[in-house]
Amino acid sequence: MAANYSIALLGQPNSGKSTLFNGLTGSHQRVGNWPGKTVEKKLGTCERDGVSYTVCDLPGTYSLSAMSEEERITQDYIAAGEADVVIVMVDASQLTRSMYMLADYAGARVPCVLVLNMMDVAEDQGKRIDANLLEQRLGIPVVPFVANDPSRYGELLSVVRRAADEGTTLSSEAIAGIYAQQSPEWREAYDRLAQTVGPDERFDAVWQAAHEASATHDGAVTCGSARLIWVDQMVAGIQSEVADKAPAFLTRLDKALMSARWGQLVGILVCLGALLAAMVIGAPLMMLGQIPVMLSEPIATGLTAMGAPAFIVDFIASGFLVVCFYTLSMGGFVFGVALVFGLLDEIGLVARISYLFDGTMSKLGLPGKVMMPFLSGFGCNIASVTGMRVVDSWGQRVLAIALSWAVPCGSTLSVIPTIAYAIFGFGGMFCVLLLLAVGIPLVMLLTARVFGDRLAPKSERAGLIMELPPYHKPHIKPLLALAFRRYTGILKRAFKTISVVALVFWAFSYSASGVINDSIIYTIGTALEPVSRFFGMGWKLFMAFLAGIMAKESVLGALAALYGSAADATLISAASGAAAAGFSPAVLATQVAPAEAMAFLSALMFNIPCVMVVGATHSETHSLKWTVLISLFYFCLALCISFCVYHVCLLVM
Amino acid sequence: MTTLDKVAPGTQVRIERVDGNIRLLTRLSSVGLVPGALLTVERADKNRPVLVYERDTMLAINRQECASIYVEEVA
Numbered sequence: 001m002a003a004n005y006s007i008a009l010l011g012q013p014n015s016g017k018s019t020l021f022n023g024l025t026g027s028h029q030r031v032g033n034w035p036g037k038t039v040e041k042k043l044g045t046c047e048r049d050g051v052s053y054t055v056c057d058l059p060g061t062y063s064l065s066a067m068s069e070e071e072r073i074t075q076d077y078i079a080a081g082e083a084d085v086v087i088v089m090v091d092a093s094q095l096t097r098s099m100y101m102l103a104d105y106a107g108a109r110v111p112c113v114l115v116l117n118m119m120d121v122a123e124d125q126g127k128r129i130d131a132n133l134l135e136q137r138l139g140i141p142v143v144p145f146v147a148n149d150p151s152r153y154g155e156l157l158s159v160v161r162r163a164a165d166e167g168t169t170l171s172s173e174a175i176a177g178i179y180a181q182q183s184p185e186w187r188e189a190y191d192r193l194a195q196t197v198g199p200d201e202r203f204d205a206v207w208q209a210a211h212e213a214s215a216t217h218d219g220a221v222t223c224g225s226a227r228l229i230w231v232d233q234m235v236a237g238i239q240s241e242v243a244d245k246a247p248a249f250l251t252r253l254d255k256a257l258m259s260a261r262w263g264q265l266v267g268i269l270v271c272l273g274a275l276l277a278a279m280v281i282g283a284p285l286m287m288l289g290q291i292p293v294m295l296s297e298p299i300a301t302g303l304t305a306m307g308a309p310a311f312i313v314d315f316i317a318s319g320f321l322v323v324c325f326y327t328l329s330m331g332g333f334v335f336g337v338a339l340v341f342g343l344l345d346e347i348g349l350v351a352r353i354s355y356l357f358d359g360t361m362s363k364l365g366l367p368g369k370v371m372m373p374f375l376s377g378f379g380c381n382i383a384s385v386t387g388m389r390v391v392d393s394w395g396q397r398v399l400a401i402a403l404s405w406a407v408p409c410g411s412t413l414s415v416i417p418t419i420a421y422a423i424f425g426f427g428g429m430f431c432v433l434l435l436l437a438v439g440i441p442l443v444m445l446l447t448a449r450v451f452g453d454r455l456a457p458k459s460e461r462a463g464l465i466m467e468l469p470p471y472h473k474p475h476i477k478p479l480l481a482l483a484f485r486r487y488t489g490i491l492k493r494a495f496k497t498i499s500v501v502a503l504v505f506w507a508f509s510y511s512a513s514g515v516i517n518d519s520i521i522y523t524i525g526t527a528l529e530p531v532s533r534f535f536g537m538g539w540k541l542f543m544a545f546l547a548g549i550m551a552k553e554s555v556l557g558a559l560a561a562l563y564g565s566a567a568d569a570t571l572i573s574a575a576s577g578a579a580a581a582g583f584s585p586a587v588l589a590t591q592v593a594p595a596e597a598m599a600f601l602s603a604l605m606f607n608i609p610c611v612m613v614v615g616a617t618h619s620e621t622h623s624l625k626w627t628v629l630i631s632l633f634y635f636c637l638a639l640c641i642s643f644c645v646y647h648v649c650l651l652v653m
Numbered sequence: 654m655t656t657l658d659k660v661a662p663g664t665q666v667r668i669e670r671v672d673g674n675i676r677l678l679t680r681l682s683s684v685g686l687v688p689g690a691l692l693t694v695e696r697a698d699k700n701r702p703v704l705v706y707e708r709d710t711m712l713a714i715n716r717q718e719c720a721s722i723y724v725e726e727v728a
Contacts, residue, residue, distance in 0.1 A: 012683075062683035067676045097708040100683045220675050224682025225689065260698040355713045359700055362715075465680055465718060466702070468711040 005164055006054045008077060011089035012101060013060030013392040014351075014469065016117040016147035018042075020089065021057040022482060023150055032622050038395040038455070039069050040622075048157055056083065060392055063104045065214055070393070078110055079202050084164045085111045087156075092116040092129055092144065093470055096235050102138075103227035107172035107207030111163045112140050115156065119144045121472050128240045137234055140168045148346075148478040172206035175230045179210055182226040185219030186210055254471075257352050267356040270349065271375045274340045279379065282336025285487070289329035292321040315506055323495065323502045326551055330382050330612060331491045337376050337383040338483035341390070344372070346474040350390060354466060364448040365456040367391060367466075370400045377407030381609040382494070385616045386486060398621050399448065399455040402630045405613065406443040408436070408605055411552035416601055418556070423589045423597045435602055443606050443637065450633065490616065497615035498551075505550050509561065535639045536599035536646025541592065545603055545638075551610045563587055595649035603642035608634045655726075658703060658719035660694045666724035667691050673721040681722070684712060691727065 009017045022029075025044025034041045042057035058077060059070035066072045078086060088105055090098040095116070102114060114134070116122075122129060135142040141159045145152055162168075179186040190209035197205040210226075213219030256266045300317035304310075344350050350369050358368035373387030384404040391397040408416070420428030511519040525539040532542035540562040547558035588597065608614060608631050618627040654669055668690045671681055681687065685708040692707035702713040714722075 063679055065679045067679050094709040097685055097710045100685070104683075214679065215675065217675060217678065220678040221671065221682065221687060224679065225687045228682065228685055228687060228690075258696060258704075260696075260701070263701075355702060355704075358702055358713070358715070465684060465686075465715070466713045467684070468704070468713060470711075 003050065004052045004054065005161060006056070006082060006084045007160060008056045008058055008083035008086045009089060010058050010074065010078075010086050010101065010105065011060065012062050012091075012098060014467075015060070015089040015091055015098065017057055017060060017089050019147040019478070020087075020115075020117075021055060023147065023478065024053070024055055024153060027485060033394065034073050037069055037073060038393075038398075039073055040394045048154060051157070051161065053157065053160075061101075063101065065104070065211065065220075078108055081110070081202055083110055085113060085160050087113050087115050087160065089115045089117050089147075091121075091469075092119045093121040093125055093127065094467075095122075095127075095129065095239060096231060097467075099231040099235060100227055102170070103175060103230045106170050106175045106230070107204045107210070109169050109202050109204060111167050112170050113156075113160055113163050113168075114138065114140055114142045115145045116142060117145050117147050118472070120146050120149075121470060122239075124473060125470060130238050134234065134238050138170060140170050148475040150478070172204055174233070175226065176206040178226045178229050178233075179206065179213075179223060182229065183210075183213055183219060183222035185213035185216055186223055186226070189213045189219075254352070257349075257356065263356050267353050267371070268375070270344075271353065271372050274344055274372065275337075275376055275379060278336030278340040278376065278383075279333065280336070281339055282332040282334070285332030285335055286329045288332065289325045289327075292324035292328070296321045311510060314510065315503075320499070320502070323498050326498060326553075326612065327491055327494045330380050330494065331487050333380045334383050334386055334490050335483050335487040337379070337387055338486045339479055341372060341376070341387055342479045342482060343474050343476075345390060346472055346479065348469045348471045351466065351468050355468060358466070364399075364403060364444060365452045365458075366396060366400050366403070366448075370403075373400070374404055374407055377404050377409060378413070379410050381405060381407065381409045381613040382490065382616045385613055385620055386490070388620065393456070394621075395455040395457075398623070398626050399451055401617055401620060402451050402455075402626075402633075403444050403447050405609055405617075405630065405634055406440055406447060406606060408440075409552065409609055412605060412609070415548075415552050415555050416605060419559070419588065419597075420601055423592070424594070431598065432601070435605055439602070439606060439641075446637070447633070451630075489619075493615050493619050494612045497611050501550055501611045505547065505554075534643070535603075536596060536642045537603070538592070538596060541596060541600040545600060545607065545642075548604050549608050549611060551612070552604075555604065559588065563591055594653050595646050598649045599642040599646035602645045603638040606634065606641055607638035654723050656720050657694070657705075657714070657722040657724050658697070658716045660697065660703075660724060660726075662694050662697050665691065665693045665727045667727050668722060669725050670723040671721060672723070673718070677718065677721070681718075684708070684710070686712075686714075686722065 009021055011017045021042060021044060024046045026046070028046060029042065029044040031040065031042050033039065039059050044055045046053050046055065056077065058074045061068070061071045061074055064071060064075050066075050077083065086105070086108070088102050090102065105112060116129060116131060119129070129144065131142045131144045141163050143156055143159050145156065186209050189212040190205060193205045193209050193212070197208055210223050214223045257263050259266070296317045299321070300313050303313045303316065341350070350372065353371055354367055354369035356368060357371040361368045361370055369390050370388065373384045373390065376387050377384030381404060384407060385401050388397050388400045388404065391400050417429055417432050420432045424431065508521045508524070509519050521543055525543045528542065529539040532539055537545060543562060544555050544558040547554040614627060614631055617630065618624060621627060657666070660666055668686060668688050670688055671678060671686065690707060692705045694703060695706050695711065696704040702715050703719050705712050705714060
């Protein structure tokens with residue numbers, strides 16, 4: 001036997017598959033899509049005691065019925081013999097329900113190990129599970145398990161090796177008898193298939209007959225019933241139960257969340273509280289961003305003293321260090337959000353929130369749990385984009401990410417009112433509020449309309465039936481590790497993207513004389529003036545609008561550079577506030593027509609959030625095509641909004 | 654016989670028949686919702702999914718899907 005084993009993880013969403021996958025493979029993962037499919041492919045490797053393993057996290061499905069793309073992929077993967085061993089993961093705290101997948105696996109001739117995950121939860125609930133008895137009945141290894149406890153991985157892997165070497169497969173004998181008794185459709189199919197299915201096929205005749213029969217209305221019901229009867233027979237007498245008791249405060253919170261009148265309000269409060277906690281936790285890491293800002297002055301002075309050319313000093317002080325500032329501060333928030341949301345998910349609160357907002361979100365083609373990442377978008381869109389990992393299906397996740405771009409982030413919400421107040425006074429603030437209240441739902445609905453059918457077709461939509469898991473005690477350590485991995489990942493990727501873009505912006509706006517008229521951007525901007533005018537913005541505002549794609553904070557810096565006379569203001573240096581310090585947006589009021597200003601503000605609100613979000617979207621969707629499509633959509637949308645607002649304002653004002 | 658979306662909270666019911674496409678039927682049976690299954694309706698608030706307890710699990714089922722699950726009350 002080769003010292004390399006290929007393991008496939010099979011189980012329902014939320015069975016803890018991903019936890020085990022992440023725990024086993026750590027950073028040795030390759031995540032992409034199955035060729036030509038809107039389903040995520042997660043492969044990873046790990047090594048232990050000199051043996052190497054390839055681990056494939058199959059898409060979370062409820063059965064092997066091949067009714068959805070996920071299920072077809074799962075079935076094909078097993079049928080092709082890609083895995084030496086299949087680990088079927090079930091939730092020990094809900095054994096009778098989660099064993100259905102195993103019933104559906106019976107008859108597959110690939111060695112199999114049953115993992116009873118969340119044994120700790122089951123024990124907390126007072127459930128005792130006799131794994132040995134279950135092992136005798138099933139004839140395959142049964143491992144009591146806690147996926148977020150790495151000390152158990154060694155034992156699991158040794159069982160996996162044994163299963164592969166001994167070829168312990170799950171016999172279909174017992175379930176065949178039940179199928180025969182329950183399902184005439186199965187009998188009919190089996191009579192035909194018994195002779196034709198070869199002994200080397202990875203699914204035997206019993207399994208294939210069940211799946212043929214399940215493709216009909218009656219067969220689906222009778223075979224489903226047969227599998228449930230099999231589960232009941234296997235599980236009978238396996239578990240003994242003492243009374244269920246959740247911690248008192250969770251019971252009270254649950255009552256509040258489930259309340260018909262207050263539920264949604266409590267749900268939003270929980271989300272906002274989580275957001276606040278995320279900010280507090282992320283704050284120390286976000287503070288790191290201040291270091292490059294504080295260093296920029298001394299470094300600039302130092303470099304000049306050393307005789308470095310002026311443009312290099314300018315680039316490092318107002319380009320490179322600003323990049324560091326953005327990356328570190330956003331990364332800190334993402335860390336906080338990843339940790340807090342991971343915690344809520346593990347406790348079981350995410351599922352409750354999903355239940356509360358399912359009705360609202362299903363109008364957008366999304367499950368209710370996207371409410372939490374959406375709200376985190378008000379802090380930072382990178383957090384909302386990465387937070388969409390809670391969505392199980394890839395298509396829905398991409399759709400959710402696209403919609404989350406419509407949520408204006410913290411910087412947008414500080415920049416836009418600043419400008420609006422400077423130009424329009426309190427009336428401007430009112431306009432901004434109106435823009436928020438009307439704009440966000442409209443843009444979301446429109447985006448869902450445009451992308452919904454391709455990403456989450458009605459026939460494939462999940463979340464119709466959802467389980468509310470029992471409350472779990474969270475495990476902080478693995479969550480911390482996960483959040484930290486996400487943090488460093490974001491830092492690396494954001495840094496790469498933003499450096500390139502910053503370099504381009506800086507080069508375009510650099511002017512040797514310090515006057516904006518000598519920069520490339522002036523030449524381009526004035527050349528584009530006829531086009532931008534059509535959409536309602538003069539070239540200066542249009543350039544500031546473009547700078548907003550770099551980062552929303554850059555808008556103030558860009559306005560300062562374009563309208564003020566601040567000599568050292570460039571398009572990207574606003575982060576420290578230094579460039580904007582000598583500039584008051586109030587001068588805009590005298591230089592910009594009200595209609596043009598309104599057009600600019602509305603376009604800014606719903607434009608591409610920033611390049612870091614584009615980068616995060618690319619790494620989360622691993623689809624260049626969709627990242628480009630979504631970016632183009634928002635850019636065009638912003639221009640259209642600008643056009644409409646401009647012309648409406650001309651009529652009204 | 655009535656459908657699951659019309660059952661009052663606190664009632665125990667037995668599933669008599671399920672309608673709908675095969676995708677829905679498969680999904681329903683994977684959580685144990687097949688003819689003969691016993692379940693308790695925990696909550697049935699307006700405009701919310703119906704909450705039922707069945708097979709160790711609290712399940713939330715959308716109203717639309719509930720309308721294709723025919724049930725009989727158990728005394």
